[in-house]
Amino acid sequence: MSLHEISAIFVTHLHSDHLSGLPDVYASGELTRLAGGGRTKPLELWGPVGIENVGRGIELMFTDNNRFRLSGGEITKDAMNIVTHQISEGVIYDQDGVKVTAFLVNHGHVVPAFGYRVDYGGRTVVLSGDTAYSANLVEQAKGGRFSGSMCCNWKRSLGTVTLGLCSSIL
Numbered sequence: 001m002s003l004h005e006i007s008a009i010f011v012t013h014l015h016s017d018h019l020s021g022l023p024d025v026y027a028s029g030e031l032t033r034l035a036g037g038g039r040t041k042p043l044e045l046w047g048p049v050g051i052e053n054v055g056r057g058i059e060l061m062f063t064d065n066n067r068f069r070l071s072g073g074e075i076t077k078d079a080m081n082i083v084t085h086q087i088s089e090g091v092i093y094d095q096d097g098v099k100v101t102a103f104l105v106n107h108g109h110v111v112p113a114f115g116y117r118v119d120y121g122g123r124t125v126v127l128s129g130d131t132a133y134s135a136n137l138v139e140q141a142k143g144g145r146f147s148g149s150m151c152c153n154w155k156r157s158l159g160t161v162t163l164g165l166c167s168s169i170l
């Protein structure tokens, strides 16, 4: 998948290690000459309260870059925009046969922190960001494929969720 094909991103929580790659996806994905065609529509972000700050912050960071790139014909005007969706538990996306359901996980004082269940074509993948043991995660993962956490130090953050438990969820 090329960067320009990424137009929807689901953020689990607002820790820096889950956000720091977003500016690159946004800015590199819109470039027509680097991203295999360039994103031509807004980048959409789904996430917890505060996700609007993330979107506005990235847009602000690239204000002058975008002015230069637009006048140089390297990006489209629509690609400069970020659309944010503040989520709560439940179905947050349902388009073209893809359904995404958000559920709360236990990331200590980081509230809210979400996991996502993605259903498509009769198949299910369940993702979580950092979490300690979470009954919601176990419940959502039943009958699906648990893909674990996207965080680089997830083994420490998972706390009491052992590999044995992850295996039993499968």
Ligand SMILES: [Zn+2]
Pocket (backbone or CB within 6 Å): 013, 015, 107, 110, 130
């Ligand atoms: Zn975290």
